[in-house]
Amino acid sequence: MFSKPKAGVATRHLFVGNCGPAVGLSEIKVKAYFESIGAQAVTFPASERGPSSHVFVTFKDTAEAEAKLAALNGKPIAELGDRRLVIKFAGKKSDELDSKVASKPVHRDASACGIAGLGLHTDFVSLEEEQGLIAEVEAGHWETLARRRVKHYGYQFHYVSRNVDITKPMGLLPPLAHKIASRLEELLDCSFDQLTVNEYEAGVGLSAHVDTHSAFTGPIVSLSLAGPCVMEFRREAEREALFLPPRSLLVMADEARYAWHHYIPHRRSDTMNGCVIPRAAKRVSFTFRKVRGYPCNCSWPGSCDSQGGGMPPTRMALAAQGDSPGAAFNSSSTATEERTRQQSRDVVCQQHDERQCARSFVANEQDPADRCTSHELQPGLGEFHFSPGSHDAQCDSAAVQHGKAQPDQQHDSTASSAAGQQMESRYVHGVYDIIAGHFSATRYAIWPKVREFLESLPPAAVLADVGCGNGKYFGVRPDMAILGSDRSPNLAETASKRLLPGYRTEQPLPRCDVAVADGLHLPYRTGALDGVLCIAVLHHISTLERRLAMLAQLARVLRGGGRALVTVWASEQEQPGKLAKWEPIGEGTQSGGGDYFVPWHVPFHRVEAAAAAARTQGAKSFAQQDGGPFAQPSEQSLSPEAAAAGALNIDGSPACTLHSGRRELVHEASELSKTPGPLAESAPARGDVSALDLDCANASAQVGQVFPDGRVDTVKGTVVFKRYYHLFDRGELDSLVHGTPGVRLASSFYDKSNWCVILQKL
């Protein structure tokens, strides 16, 4: 982890700006160049926000780094396309930590650490027993982890879930280990039934962790064999270090076991009170534990997975989830693959931290579109009843009945337009701008029908993807020019990241572009385009008149013979049950269909949720009660009514948009500025709060934007936003096409709870 060093402090690490994939310099090129001038390491910052525009370069020592900085800063570098680099010194966190720990004493006596429950028994086993134990486990299967190999007895420990499957005991420990376990039981007055053997080579350490609370009960003990090491312990800002000689037994109980992280730095030698102690070629640890099989109820909920605390998912768990939308955004992805991925994700979930999973994936449960294997398909046709109702609904019925819509005769178009605009601004644009990051992360499946349509277009076709979201269809036809647009600046931004060279593992998209634009006012010249995609957009338009206006726009920009694929959610849902959960607006329509609020759940750990909650005091205090990630001291208490309801309205008011970026809060003249202190600053680091950026620059460019209502759902651990949907009845979309001048209905079909049409410009 690199960081900004103290002003004026030279280090051997350099921050090199204007350099990296984001500015068109490949990692290989950059690495090769710096290595050619003597760099020891070239580190590209890991970023979830696409390729970086800077790198960190480490030299042998500070003097060399200083010399390179002086020689290269601000000068054009021929090997890097004459780019001028911006170079500064960088700090490195681990260096600082190392030096801190090195300057702290390394204890030989556990009691000197001052950690309750920590003990060390030297010479716990004899030399013969040491050799016997190592020999006993040598044969048989070892599991290979990233940097060490491990072996389990009694119960298998699963690194993905950081837990054991208690239903699958593997029998007794091997004889000598069993004998040691018996000795432990006498010493500590508790039993042990699980043994993990770790074999470390010199230089290899152990990442900081607290053993999963729900997995094991009682003390955790670890026997160090063959070589010594210094183990370090940390809890918040506290650090302690303890020397573990060979044949010693480390005991971690109570606070030491439940609240302190323990780790072994990855290094080849330990420095102990001025002496360098090289690590042995091999160190073997025997860790004895007792599996639990029931939730933990310890006094340290912050690090307890049974009590909502604990650690973020492991890298292995994330990998198993396929948690990279970029990787998943793959033109060869099929619905089946997506389903499999979803299932494997669910399995992982059940295995580990249930509470955390419930939070992470509750949105998937709730929002059908998440779970679906295709674009915005959503299951669920519950029981629903409609009666004559809203103004808009009457117009819809009329349109369906007449085949041709005549909006001007139906109502005052100006008033309707204003009301429609307000509805969409609040319950569509505003919501998507807030949830953009989370929404985008759930959108990667390529819908076969869309692929089919795209593949039917001519070579080098020019296509507008109206409401492109995160741009997931950009790569389907790399030979085509795709002009993506979205009404939400933040969604447009997520799409624009795909265009950067080296975005995740995707192929380059040199013929795509993104704009912020409104589908009702498309910024393309008339007759310019071969095709239009308008997927799951029209159902967010809240009046008939405006829906017709959007279709007219799609028609206008198409050339003669050009075709558009338009899909909308259907009233006729494939899977029952969901519709009943959505909130009808008004009274529905005679013909079925109608207007709904459909919830979007953002789990607490997402930065979007933190940002939304940051806007209100109410959410703050409620989240605090919940012990959720926004928890912070607050005087405010909840009304009993709100507590009883289990939900609290967020009073959305400030006009301001959110997108990932730097950590800064910009307040527009609004109620937000009255809120003392940005909550985001104090939100714990479980979500990617450092990526929080409330930036009003975008919002100020928009017309009359208002914030949507959000609601904290403490049961599900989410912030819930309402999205406006108009669900289409059978034939309704067709009749809209019939009501659009200059086009013909080329085809019309139903697919996975969506009504779809292909219209062709005459």
Add this chain to the structure above:
Amino acid sequence: MKLLTHNMLSCHIKGVKNGYPFKIDPVKIEEMDADYDPDFLRHIYPRLEWPALREAAQVMGEPNLPEEVTESMLQNDEEFLRHFHHALLELILEEGALVCPETGRRFPVHKGVPNLLLHEDEV
């Protein structure tokens, strides 16, 4: 934003008659390598407004596009095709503005993304 996109954009403010092409006011131009594919250029050519591309390319630093393009140039004039390719796909307007030729309304381009949302009084 690439000039390919610029070629397709038109000012859509209500009542504007001559909203094409946008004038480009560049603040930061980037160049990005794109795979050279002459077939793509041949296919896309008929979809383009050539004078608009040529004019925009000049502003963006590619002054070598000819006034007239002939079929034989498209088929086998490698030098021309390279310039065409460069202008169409490799010049990126990273920061700046698109300016409506009729009204002078400026649409900002930030991080390569033009914001073409209209104000209330423009629709």
